[in-house]
Amino acid sequence: MIDFFSTKVYSYYCNFDFMEIKYFRLIKTIAEEGSIANSSEKLFLTQSALSHQLKDLEEQLGFKVFHRTRNKWSLTEEGIELYNLGNSILKSIDSSFKNIENIRAGSTGTIKVSTECYSFYQTLPRFIQKMGILYPDINLDLILEATHQPITKLLSNEIDIAIVTSKPKNNLLTSIDIYEDKIFAIMHKENELSKLDYLTVSDFSNVHLIIHSYPLETVSIYEKLLKPNKIIPAKISAIPLTEVALKMVEANFGIMCLPKWTLKSFNISNDIVFKKIEKKGLKRNHFLVIRKSDKIKKYIRDFISNFTDEFSIE
Structure with a gap:
């Protein structure tokens, strides 16, 4: 059995569907200022408009919100409940908007990026252009001179994000796994190694290896396969332009990896x-590395999220 009080409360609750924020501000201001006359300036409305709003509110609620006296307006018992509810709602709204402002403030910044893999410099400009459209308040700079020492430059604050193929061991940094790919030997079909199903580490002893640049420690095939097995190719040429390196391969003057x-x-x-x-393929992982202190910056998180979506290839 539903008692009268419960039914009445339920009825009031249903009536609150129409309650707008302006009504809570109206109740709060009149209660704190003591009258409609004193509230008019704060709410930027005429006394007549405020009186009309309050009258409409009370008619829809079905009860008085204020006791009117000549010099002082005071809340009814129901009005006190609405006042307390309104305070809670308005504080929550103000708090949320402040949080939004803080978030938006963290959406602006400059990110200096470098990568130890030259191949990324062919694809990053397109990504930077896309980020410029989606996040006009984020300024992205490619720092090519940090290519050979991205982690060192990251620690010295000369760059903000390093794209590398091995996780650095440093407590000041954090790494985000991006994806794993496979390195292939790229050669002319008349190269004698093209007859093989796959290349082994020993096959590299007599090749002319074309790389992007020195030092060899920045070359994946050297770091992951040749160096651990103490293999040095017969000849190594550094050609920074991939298009030119491909022409060399097309002329059967060497191989790329x-x-x-x-x-x-x-x-x-x-x-x-x-x-x-190698029989199982030569795999390598890619990581974004940032300073731990930058994890709280929204514009850094936005970069990481979009970079992961863009470059997560299998």
Whole structure:
């Protein structure tokens, strides 16, 4: 059995569907100022308009919110409950908007990026252009001179994000896994190694290896396969432009070792073949590395989120 009080409360609750924020501000201001006359200036409305609003409110509620006296307006018991409810709602709204302002304030900043893999410099400009459209308040700079020492530059605050293929061991930094790819040996179809199902580490002893740049420690095939096995190719040439390096390979003057995705923007000759390295393939991981102190910055988090979506390839 539902008693009268419960029914009445339920009826009031249903009537509150129409309650707008302006009504809570109206009740709060009149209660604190003591009258409609004193509230008019604060609410930027005439006394007549405020009286009309209050009258409409009380008619829809079905009870008086204020006791009117000549010199002082005071809340009814029901009015006190509405006043307390309104205070809670308005404080929550103000708090949320302050949080939003803080979030938005953290959405602006400059991010200096570098990568130890030259292949990324072919794809990053397109990503930077996309970020410029989505996040006009984030300024992205590519710092090419940090390519050979991205972690050192990150620790010295010369860059903000490093793209690397191995996690650094430093308590000041944190790493985010991006993706794993495979490195292939890229060669002319008439190269004698093209007859093999896959290349082993010993096959690199007599090759002319074309790399992007020195030092060798920045070259994935050297760091992950050749160096651990103490293999040095017969000849090594550093050619920073991928297009020129491909022409060398097309002329059968050497081989390159790169993931397939790095060559998507190039026209690959039918004379070029891709050979797996090692029976299971030579894999490498990619990580975004940032300073732990930057994790709280929203514009850094926005970069990481979008970079992960853009470059997470299998």
